[in-house]
Amino acid sequence: MSDDVHAAVAAALVGSRERYRALLSSIAEVARAIFAAKASSILLLDQEEDELVFEAATGEEAPRLVGMRFPAGTGIAGWVVGTRQPLVVEDVAADPRHAHEVAQATGYAPKGLMAVPLLVDERVLGVLEVLDRQTTFSLAEMELLGLFANQAAIALDLMQRAREAEAILAGGGELAAVARLAAAVDALGEERRPQALELLRAIDAVLRS
């Protein structure tokens, strides 16, 4: 099966916009809690626009942050995306560019932050930021955040693939019929599913012969 069909089947099982949002919020909230920080946010890369988009945030400013966009090549998050390296910065207010951009848009300028890339194999999905901790980061905590970010990236990648598959299911592309078929078989009851699978196996055998 092609990746698209794999993804389509996955979509039939797990994908939904609400679950995707819930996952993003959960990652941000858990990151905030692990590091006893004031806030946390996730910026994902929009490759077509070459921009970073706030997709989730915790804390009072969350509603204003989500949906905001920045050029992907600038700022602290931009450096993290470009280099795939995490970065811990304290006293961010001393960085006028970052402070002004964010503060003017959101009314909230963090004093300190740790930004870590969300990496899946060779790809970078975006940046996870943990903002305003009471204490400074140790190297062990950096390592912990890196491990957490890797786990979060795997979950996000799965969910993103599922959402892409949803689009295939909803659309009228060449593979939409196959994807709908897979979803329909999956939705069948216990009694009829074996018959449907038998039929699909027969079609498979004919196509392969």
Next chain:
Amino acid sequence: MSEAARLIPAWSLPAGGAGAIAVARRWPDELTREWAWGGSTGRGARVCVVDSGVETDHPGVGPVQRAVVVEAGPEGEPAVEEDEEGDLCGHGTACAGIIRSLAPDCELTSVRVLGAGYTGSGGNLLAGLRWAIETGADVVNMSLSTTKRQFAELLHELADSAYFRRTVIVASAHNMPVESYPWRFASVISVGSHEEVDPLVFYYNPSPPVEFFARGVGVDVPWVGGGTLRCTGNSFATPHIAGICALLKAKHPDLTPFEVKSVLHATASNIAAP
């Protein structure tokens, strides 16, 4: 060794030819920091900072002798142009400031490979590093890496060519458990962080691929806008070693990368006398 002998590759050694490649012994019986870089201010050593650019008039950085940027040329190929943008992030300024603090009289060149957009960053990184090597940098600070395997082989070749052209590449180890390049290559000097505050304390790591640990936690660095920040990460440990390499290369310009690595090993804070 004559200049000609140094530059012409020798594939074999004819009988009686050993005299032609006699090389003066470069170091004393006991390798000390005083011998290695005592009295050196970095004057005469050229350091390239391959990063997000450098804010050239920042008081924490001082004069930057040249700034270039890698951008897409007319055919879409990466092209190196003079750069007047400064630093689009702050990170390159931070690295340059750390190098300057250790080697105040070294010559600094900013090679900006970031900031022109996310796409193509791997190709820009390659082109920037190639430019630094071909223009004869003594030391290249690379507090960044790429995770793209398609660039790994080309980066490897570049790192090896630098090794033989006497350009010391100091590369930041990744802070996360991921595969990235070029810090994993044996021809570069890879750097991770320790948590101490002395900028001249550095450790040799007997369990590579990270070969040295330098100061990388809570480092006060210059940042864009004339200010300073306190930063943590391997990318701030790396310019500490790059700065020390600049001191070394200024005092001993003929040292090859493998000799520089050997001197770092011999003068590391955890290397005890037998």
